Amino acid sequence: MRRIALSFALAALVAPFQAVPQAPLPRVLLVQAGHVLDRPGRPARGPSTIVIRDGRIAEVRSGFVGPTDAAFAGAELIDLRDRYVLPGLVDSHVHLTSDTGGVLSQLEEVQLSPAAKAYNALANAHKTLSAGFTTVRNLGDRDGITLALREAIRAGKVVGPNIVDAGTSISTTSGHMDPALGFRDDLRDTLDRHDNLCDGADACRRAVRLQVARGVDVIKIATTGGVNSRIGAGLGRQMFDDEVQAIVETARLYGKKIAVHAHGADGVKLALAAGVDSIEHGTTLDEECLELFRKSGAYYVPTLSTVNGYLERIAADPNAYAPAVRAKVDWRIRITGESLRKAVPAGVKIAFGTDAGVSRHGRNADEFELMVQNGMTPSQALEAATVNAADLLGLGQEVGTLEAGKRADLIAVDGDPLRDVTVLKNVPFVMKDGAIFKDQRGS
Numbered sequence: 001m002r003r004i005a006l007s008f009a010l011a012a013l014v015a016p017f018q019a020v021p022q023a024p025l026p027r028v029l030l031v032q033a034g035h036v037l038d039r040p041g042r043p044a045r046g047p048s049t050i051v052i053r054d055g056r057i058a059e060v061r062s063g064f065v066g067p068t069d070a071a072f073a074g075a076e077l078i079d080l081r082d083r084y085v086l087p088g089l090v091d092s093h094v095h096l097t098s099d100t101g102g103v104l105s106q107l108e109e110v111q112l113s114p115a116a117k118a119y120n121a122l123a124n125a126h127k128t129l130s131a132g133f134t135t136v137r138n139l140g141d142r143d144g145i146t147l148a149l150r151e152a153i154r155a156g157k158v159v160g161p162n163i164v165d166a167g168t169s170i171s172t173t174s175g176h177m178d179p180a181l182g183f184r185d186d187l188r189d190t191l192d193r194h195d196n197l198c199d200g201a202d203a204c205r206r207a208v209r210l211q212v213a214r215g216v217d218v219i220k221i222a223t224t225g226g227v228n229s230r231i232g233a234g235l236g237r238q239m240f241d242d243e244v245q246a247i248v249e250t251a252r253l254y255g256k257k258i259a260v261h262a263h264g265a266d267g268v269k270l271a272l273a274a275g276v277d278s279i280e281h282g283t284t285l286d287e288e289c290l291e292l293f294r295k296s297g298a299y300y301v302p303t304l305s306t307v308n309g310y311l312e313r314i315a316a317d318p319n320a321y322a323p324a325v326r327a328k329v330d331w332r333i334r335i336t337g338e339s340l341r342k343a344v345p346a347g348v349k350i351a352f353g354t355d356a357g358v359s360r361h362g363r364n365a366d367e368f369e370l371m372v373q374n375g376m377t378p379s380q381a382l383e384a385a386t387v388n389a390a391d392l393l394g395l396g397q398e399v400g401t402l403e404a405g406k407r408a409d410l411i412a413v414d415g416d417p418l419r420d421v422t423v424l425k426n427v428p429f430v431m432k433d434g435a436i437f438k439d440q441r442g443s
């Protein structure tokens, strides 16, 4: 008896430290789907079977095949015959470490240890994956938290979406990524320790190289001020030509793409002329911006969801933002969507991105509704969150469509998302790399 009791006690002690037990993946999975949007942007297929081998899609067959077919004896069957199945969604702009926002997020920066933020990032990664987003691009945090999370997820130590990571974002001193904004001068040495601020071309080259040295996938910079920056410096251009050019040339030297935070049209033009890959927010696009988008082939990432975050926080607490920030928040609430309404008819390439962190994690799909309200068809919005975002992230061969050779990242929803994008707000089934993460069928 004593021996049994002891072994129970030991098991209880050891259990929390063991890796999450995961059943070995069956070699062949058959996903029977009533409708399949195998390539968003094109019409859906009717009844089909997605054949998955070792976590990758082997083929998408018309009609239903099952384990009773001799060719698939021993395969595991997943019945989604009454659902719409589509590729796992891609959010091109998140910040997994937090979604408190406003004054609270600034407090968090000086109150929470990197370890505490890392647990928050993991919890937010779960929310994101649960919402059907199997790939995200994390556009900036401190302390290397999502870089470490990216590695832990890749290694199978924890479960979460694929992460494409920018490390710490780069701006000038006093720019959007200056962590000392709004704090006492004598705290600068304590807060400004990430080497992500650069003034002058050489300093900007070094800032990029420091991120490359950390193993980032993409470089994120800010050419204009930010809504949440605690200075009244506005939302126009804040970098010189030679600084942006130095950043772009250095990133290209290492084969890295460049994502640019920019609100004012002057900062958008500066970045597009230098040859960057995406403009995030792009709140005041003019005709010249649209022309530069078309010429360069860069993507526009509208991040309309930020407005949801602002409105919810202000409703809960009218003092959620410092006065100088609140003025910019009110402006952004008024104007958001105008640029997208110009960009869509102008033929600008759009990639889905929420800026979750400003808005709530796990609510990423709210962006679809806002995109449709601002000029996109449901089909275009879905294409932006799959094919286009995958292309922007450099993962066009891996995710974004359900085709032979790609990762078996897929979701199922209850209704036709091409008729009503709000069905994407409630995703009952999520599979990543052939493993089921969420299955609420029948519940």
Ligand SMILES: [Zn+2]
Residues within 6 Å of the ligand: 093, 094, 095, 139, 355
């Ligand atoms: Zn952002």
